[in-house]
Amino acid sequence: MHALPSPKVASRILPINARALPLRRALLTPCMASAINSRRSFASSFPRRDEKVLQVAKTNEKSIIGPGAEGPHIKDLSPKTPVVVPSSTEELRGDWVLFHPVYSPEELRSVEVLFRDAKTFSDRVAHTFVKIARWAFDFASGYKHKPLPANAATMSLEELRKGGYLMDESQWLRRILFLESIAAVPGMVAAALRHLRSLRLMRRDHGWIHTLLEEAENERMHLMTFMTLKNPSRLFRAMVLGAQGVFYNAFFLCYLISPSTCHRFVGHLEEEAVVTYTRCIQEIEAGRLPEWTNLPAPEIAKDYWRLGPDAKFLDVVYAVRSDESTHRFVNHSLASLKYESDINPFALQEPDMTTKGSRICFERDESARFAEEAHRKITDRRGEAA
Template sequence: MHALPSTLALGRAAVKALPMHRAFLAPCLASATKRSLSTSCPRMNIMAGKRPDEKSTLGPGAEGPHIKDLPPQASVPVNPTEKVIQGDWVLFHPVYTAEELRSVQVLSRDAKTFSDKLAHSFVKLARWAFDFASGYKHKPLPPNASEMSLEELRKGGYLMDETQWLRRILFLESIAAVPGMVAAALRHLRSLRLMRRDHGWIHTLLEEAENERMHLMTFMTLKNPSPLFRAMVLGAQGVFYNAFFLCYLISPSTCHRFVGHLEEEAVLTYTRCIQEIEAGRLPAWSDLPAPAIAKDYWRLGDDAKFLDVVYAVRSDESTHRFVNHSLANLKYETDVNPFALREPDMTTKGSRVCFERDESVKFVDEAHRLMQSKTGRPQ
């Protein structure tokens, strides 16, 4: 702390001794002398005993002011004609219209090859394990369900309450974010190892991993899991991460097919959840406002409800279903990721299981033509 003035004096002497650098260094030293313990530089913050994360007085860069340069509670300034965006730190992700949210269908791809059947079998095993660990159940309603109360249906094991649904969703989302990150990391390392470009796969896989993590962050606003639940997630995540890592080294296509089937189950689960909310069987969620993090992430309206959030999450899972089944149809080593440049519309992703390989090639070619037409380059 006391050595700083002496350091500044030495700096001024150095400026006098080096005339050619004086014009460049003098303003910096004058500014430092004036403030003494400057906050304009992270290194100076450390020298002055300040935390590196304290507010900086640096001006905005080319991308605009950093969030740390703004007063507390301030929003990042954007174009005044646009809505203020808070979550601009996240990767690209689709934002859906009301019509798109309701265009998702429960679909399943037929297992054709041996690897497809193997992936499908593992998903059925994983589904059983998830159902057991989270206490999930979905029995057909009895013929006299209209005469039974909500409490009687729950006691009979026909319906789950809000707590049971949250337990199921939190457990699912804590595991669902693993495959995208593992696949992205392995493709990243492969690109470095072979010193070749990745053909656009890494970004899509990272976006998927982050999207699933944001699902978890959203639902955690409703319930803070217990230590026992967190321990179960820790164990399941450790086993699943390492198993998926090893399997991806052996057969990436089979792993993407596995994730595609897993997302089929996720779409089914969220569809049932939506039906339960709309039928009034989850009364605590019927008129529950959407969490702020969900409004920001999916650009929902101020009056959005929790039901709108579940619709958005289901649409995301439909996107992952479509993307992973499509990637499983490609040649891992050479084919370009068709979703690197643009996304199909939600109507396509909600009503179809995937692109076949030839459709992916056409989709990539069309994306290139669109880019060339917008930039004025010859097609």
């Protein structure tokens, strides 16, 4: 009989997540397992909230709910299947994340570069700050993208790079890593403030918190994916630390004053992110980033976006761009709502990628209709199940 790790050790190496309960139960003492069973029995006596449904056109259902590229999820294993517990020095891998979209090949290529016009004073303030932030990001990351000269066809790749017309793979990674280390801040700040507001007023949140947390984690997973290709220097990490400190506190204070302006700011920021990744895709497909042309997708990306075993890095960039278009759509839509009373229309489901990729947002009345339709679908499913 193999010795089991103590509950204290198990709690450190295993994610505290409902998906991992079968494994945790095997590791915990019988007394603790009994307590867990009692709590789950109590919870099961109440109606369970329906799982979010992403309406993805022409997407195989198995690609959404099936095992990832790293093998079956723990929740998919039978109770009798032995599970190897990693040591403290090994990485625990798997899809231990919140809800996030998984895209079909058609959806990945349905994203358009879109910009929302500033219609109000609040919109103009948000747009101005995005322009300032874009300039700062470009300066800090060394980003450059000048129009190609008329004789570009006769110039070598090295000549174009020396002339400042193109960036190499290292420069692109520096730009992306800096962008993603900052992009994950707004969702977490907004979720924390909504969470505290709900506690303070002792009212429900109308479904905003989860969507904001999902956005923050999605951006963090972008960073974790690109980190597999480059380990930033200490100077770069120091720059990220400074930028994150300034941006976090500035966004925190601004969100206290005007949440709608902050969501509009993030929507405009995601517009710029879509532009950046669209240019990156164009550079890869044009052969101007040869190191990435046939580069295999990192394993973390294959598991997260449910990519095939032969997926390339180009597929990852397409998936990241689709995520950014989702954040663009969601934040512009949230900015049009009444922060204090309107429900989050994406709490129960999100539009398919063909909608999020080709439209800039829902206006307030459209958000209300979309939320009502999602609620009606769930009610109908419950009625059919009964």
